[in-house]
Amino acid sequence: MKALPLPVWTLGICAIAGLVFAVPQLQPVLVYNREAIGNGELWRLLTGNLVHFSPEHVLKDVLALLVAGAMIEMRPYRHFALLCITSATLIGTALYAAETGVLIYGGLSGVAIAAVAYLCLQGATGRGAYGRVCQVVLLVLVAKIMIELSSGMQASAGFVLVPISHVVGALTALAVFAMTRAARFPLLPRSRIPGV
Amino acid sequence: MRHFVYVLLLCLVVGGCATKPQSHTATSAVEFLYPNEREPVVAPGVPVLALPLRVGIAFVPGNTGNLALTEKKKNDLLDEVANHFRKLPFVKSIEVIPSAYLRPRGSFANLEQIHTMYGVDVIALVSYDQAQFTDQGLLSLTYWTIVGAYVVKGQKNDTHTMLDTVVYDIKSRKLLFRAPGLSEVKARSTLVNMSEQLRANSEAGVAQATTDMIGNLDTQLVGFQAKVKERPEEFRVVRTEGYRGGGAVDLWLLALLGAAAGAGAWLRRK
Numbered sequence: 001m002k003a004l005p006l007p008v009w010t011l012g013i014c015a016i017a018g019l020v021f022a023v024p025q026l027q028p029v030l031v032y033n034r035e036a037i038g039n040g041e042l043w044r045l046l047t048g049n050l051v052h053f054s055p056e057h058v059l060k061d062v063l064a065l066l067v068a069g070a071m072i073e074m075r076p077y078r079h080f081a082l083l084c085i086t087s088a089t090l091i092g093t094a095l096y097a098a099e100t101g102v103l104i105y106g107g108l109s110g111v112a113i114a115a116v117a118y119l120c121l122q123g124a125t126g127r128g129a130y131g132r133v134c135q136v137v138l139l140v141l142v143a144k145i146m147i148e149l150s151s152g153m154q155a156s157a158g159f160v161l162v163p164i165s166h167v168v169g170a171l172t173a174l175a176v177f178a179m180t181r182a183a184r185f186p187l188l189p190r191s192r193i194p195g196v
Numbered sequence: 197m198r199h200f201v202y203v204l205l206l207c208l209v210v211g212g213c214a215t216k217p218q219s220h221t222a223t224s225a226v227e228f229l230y231p232n233e234r235e236p237v238v239a240p241g242v243p244v245l246a247l248p249l250r251v252g253i254a255f256v257p258g259n260t261g262n263l264a265l266t267e268k269k270k271n272d273l274l275d276e277v278a279n280h281f282r283k284l285p286f287v288k289s290i291e292v293i294p295s296a297y298l299r300p301r302g303s304f305a306n307l308e309q310i311h312t313m314y315g316v317d318v319i320a321l322v323s324y325d326q327a328q329f330t331d332q333g334l335l336s337l338t339y340w341t342i343v344g345a346y347v348v349k350g351q352k353n354d355t356h357t358m359l360d361t362v363v364y365d366i367k368s369r370k371l372l373f374r375a376p377g378l379s380e381v382k383a384r385s386t387l388v389n390m391s392e393q394l395r396a397n398s399e400a401g402v403a404q405a406t407t408d409m410i411g412n413l414d415t416q417l418v419g420f421q422a423k424v425k426e427r428p429e430e431f432r433v434v435r436t437e438g439y440r441g442g443g444a445v446d447l448w449l450l451a452l453l454g455a456a457a458g459a460g461a462w463l464r465r466k
Contacts, residue, residue: 060446133460
């Protein structure tokens with residue numbers, strides 16, 4: 001598949017997250033609000049990921065997604081848009097189902113983790129030094145998520161960190177990766193599979 | 197002589213049907229909170245509920261008497277109620293306060309100490325009232341045979357239990373809501389087995405009243421949430437940090453990603 005000249009989806013998502021942060025009036029309408037979701041405002045499951053609570057929060061999340069997303073889109077890895085939309089929706093849904101104590105949630109980190117995991121999963125299947133780098137990053141990412149899970153919710157500046165969002169992001173990446181591999185293997189000859 | 201026997205038998209039958217309370221054990225939240233006032237007059241402030249709430253739960257201190265409520269059973273019961281609170285989205289933590297930390301007639305001064313020790317804003321105080329009655333039915337006549345006292349269930353035992361949870365905001369001293377739980381256990385026993393049966397009934401009564409109280413807590417909580425929304429002048433709600441969750445990328449991940457991106461670019465150039 002031909003790589004895009006510009007990482008359109010990445011830039012688009014990061015721009016929207018920046019806009020939502022810059023225009024505070026948008027935040028009450030878009031933020032994950034458990035009570036409002038219970039009252040039928042289901043779009044918040046998806047859009048909650050675009051809301052951030054501090055400049056540092058938005059900067060770190062956007063930067064991580066910008067790097068990982070751009071690398072995915074500039075390489076011939078497909079389904080990045082699907083990955084973003086699915087991970088964002090599943091993070092909101094998982095929070096609603098499992099984290100009843102979290103009434104308000106915001107942050108793009110779950111989607112960023114999904115992008116990093118997807119990038120490394122795709123790269124790790126390849127041979128050579130880059131494949132090994134991806135494998136190492138993947139291992140460190142898994143260890144980091146395990147540590148976060150065992151530490152539970154930790155206080156951060158203005159909110160508590162919710163580890164489940166990272167778990168769901170990583171699992172979504174794994175599912176999308178598995179789907180692309182399953183779809184690709186019977187269709188393409190071995191010589192055309194990237195990294196093989 | 198015949199008349200004397202008839203009168204004696206009549207006395208036995210009538211006496212056997214008489215009712216007297218075997219035991220009555222109770223603690224009172226009012227007595228604990230307002231110990232030195234005959235007519236408790238309170239002017240509570242406006243409670244400021246900082247969401248998510250830190251809640252404490254404890255038994256009102258007092259003598260348990262014959263009530264089959266040991267310290268372990270009290271803790272189990274409080275844990276059961278606490279687990280129910282834990283599921284609520286606006287509760288951050290719930291602490292089970294051991295009985296030893298509350299003094300009889302300790303009042304709000306004692307609750308302030310609990311607030312300092314455990315950092316709880318709201319406290320749920322559980323009080324109980326249990327009365328047991330034993331009646332002797334006609335079958336108790338068989339006790340005269342001595343064997344009957346061992347094998348015939350002539351004792352009719354009634355156990356009435358009430359558990360009551362009152363939830364107070366410690367700072368404003370305002371009652372937020374209350375939920376009672378009631379139970380009535382009826383059972384028969386032999387004369388010899390009576391004390392064992394009464395103890396079992398006492399335990400069963402407490403267990404049933406707990407289930408009833410938890411059900412009522414649900415109803416009262418829903419009502420309380422509606423009341424908070426409808427009457428903002430009576431309850432102020434503020435949201436604290438723990439109330440809000442976020443997903444954030446940390447510097448470790450950014451560094452890792454940067455290193456991976458750099459390595460990828462360098463390898464490509466090579």
